[in-house]
Amino acid sequence: MSTEFQKVAHAAREAAAELAPLPRAPKDRALRAIADALVARAAEIIEANADDVERARQQGTSEAMIDRLRLDEARVAAVAEAVRQVADLPDPVGEVVHGGTLPNGLELRQLRVPLGVIGIIYEGRPNVTVDAAALCLKSGNAVLLRGSSSAYSSNTALVRIMQEALEPTEVPAGAVQLVPGETRDSVKELMRARGLVDVLIPRGGASLINAVVEESSVPVIETGVGNCHVYVDAEADVELAVQILVNAKAQRPSVCNAAETFLVHEGVADAFVPRALEALREAGVTVHGDERIARYGEVVPVTEDDFYAEYLSLDIAAAVVGSLEEAVAHIRRYGSGHTDAIVTSSQRAARRFVSLVDSAAVAVNASTRFTDGGEFGFGAEIGISTQKLHARGPMGLPELTSTKWIYTGEGHLRTSEGTVVAG
Structure with missing residues (x-):
């Protein structure tokens, strides 16, 4: 694993620990700061995107694919508005999925908690860079983004702007990271970062998704292939x-x-x-x-x-x-x-x-x-899962969380005879 990759992966890991306990308000403020920065620095984004578009043309990329790649002022504004819409969505973190009092008197709750560090491997459109980051931040997760090499200049600019927008907020700037490199080696590093990355979500065609599923040692949520x-x-x-x-x-x-x-x-x-x-x-x-x-x-x-x-x-x-x-x-x-x-x-x-x-x-x-x-009425999605674990169908904010069990007693002790309360 390269030093560069380890640096961004560890930064995301540390940021995830800081981000997880934050309540909704600071996360929403951070997302709105990102949206404002995207609009204010649209010219910078468009300039970087022009490099990608020109490179695509030189490589003989079809006009249809170039259109998916291209960003202009209106599209940047639409990306920013999508971030604001994510900020307006309910925060799933801390939601009580299940709760009650057991017969022995223990109070039991199952709470939604962030997954941790989510790796996103995706193709084509640079707007996914921002969409994925916004959804991950809102659900309390850090994100490692590995977009298409065809959009590398655009993605680099977008991530830099998002990180700089986060710096004055309570959300750590390290929570949004771009996987360094444009070769397949960087994809392999992300797929094999078990222990640093909690889950991978590939977004793209069948060949991409199959490659990630077959080669990854990190748990994968399959999305997108639609026959x-x-x-x-x-x-x-x-x-x-x-x-x-x-x-x-x-x-x-x-x-x-x-x-x-x-x-x-x-x-x-x-x-x-x-x-x-x-x-x-x-x-x-x-x-x-x-x-x-x-x-x-x-x-x-x-x-x-x-x-x-x-x-x-x-x-x-x-x-x-x-x-x-x-x-x-x-x-x-x-x-x-x-x-x-x-x-x-x-x-x-x-x-x-x-x-x-x-x-x-x-x-x-x-x-x-x-x-x-x-x-379906639950806002933005990270993708559509076609598997059965951990999520299935359109994946919104709740699907970017796991759960934690919390039980509270009054000195409860488990013995061979049953439960006793100390004291």
């Missing part, structure tokens, strides 16, 4: 199903809760598929369909890889199935456990689909695009 499905049941309202499908796919195709496959029951295929193909074509979507889908219009022949794909583009795989159970089997085989939807007018079919599909979120007669912390 989401829309199943159109035999008893679906066809026009409603078309609207939901197009929204799920085309409203914003580059995000993890966009639909990547649609399945349609053979009993409604004649009515639904021609209308769906037309609507998707109008939305600019390319359909990769099986032989039964191809009977209704021109499609690209689907492959096995297509069914596994998280396209993040205006592409969608499609198949006709013989039953709800066949649709569920398809989802279990190819899905990522993110979000899957059913469109049906049958309550029985809806209940069965919900009970059989093992995903973080299941939608009934609604677009997959609603799987989001903001849409």
